[in-house]
Amino acid sequence: MTDQPQHPLATALKPLLDAVGATPVPLAEARPEDVVLEWEGERALAVRLPHLGNALDRLLAEMTRQFDGRPLADLERAEKQRVVALLEERGAFTVRHGVETVATALGVSRFTVYNYLNRQDGSTGTTSK
Numbered sequence: 193m194t195d196q197p198q199h200p201l202a203t204a205l206k207p208l209l210d211a212v213g214a215t216p217v218p219l220a221e222a223r224p225e226d227v228v229l230e231w232e233g234e235r236a237l238a239v240r241l242p243h244l245g246n247a248l249d250r251l252l253a254e255m256t257r258q259f260d261g262r263p264l265a266d267l268e269r270a271e272k273q274r275v276v277a278l279l280e281e282r283g284a285f286t287v288r289h290g291v292e293t294v295a296t297a298l299g300v301s302r303f304t305v306y307n308y309l310n311r312q313d314g315s316t317g318t319t320s321k
Contacts, residue, residue, distance in 0.1 A: 201231045205239075206259070213250050236281045249267035251279055252297050265299030272298050276308040 209216060211245045223236035229237045242250070252264065255275050258299055259267055264275060271309050275298065295305045 199231065199236050201229060201236045205229075206236075209239065213246060215240040215242075221280045248290055248293055250285055251282055251284050252294070255279065264297045267298070272300065273311070276305060277312050280309060280312065 204246070206214070208214075217238040217240050219224075219228070220234055222228060223240070225312055226238040227241050228235055229239060255278065256262070256264060258278075259271060259275070264272070267275065271289050276294065279285065279290075279294060284294060287293075291305050295302045298305070
């Protein structure tokens with residue numbers, strides 16, 4: 193953005209935009225695919241959403257941060273299973289080549305990632321009451 197004062201909406205949304213990899217854009221530079229937000233009935237800010245291809249990289253970086261910055265391939269098996277579960281919750285496997293990318297990051301095979309996913313599905317579908 194330029195050196196103009198930031199709109200209060202941009203300031204309030206900054207943590208969210210950073211977390212999802214979106215970029216605030218001045219209204220004059222907004223493209224048709226950008227999301228224009230209103231504040232008190234007036235156009236206030238445009239938001240440029242990230243490309244899906246970058247989304248998985250951001251999710252993997254977030255997993256690394258959540259696990260104390262350790263490389264995902266160095267995690268214990270239970271931790272890797274937790275990473276797969278968290279990534280599944282966030283939709284990581286809807287991205288093309290998601291399983292392959294996650295498997296590479298975890299230092300396991302695609303088959304192992306599928307096993308973690310199947311194990312998760314099996315454990316969440318049963319209750320012992």
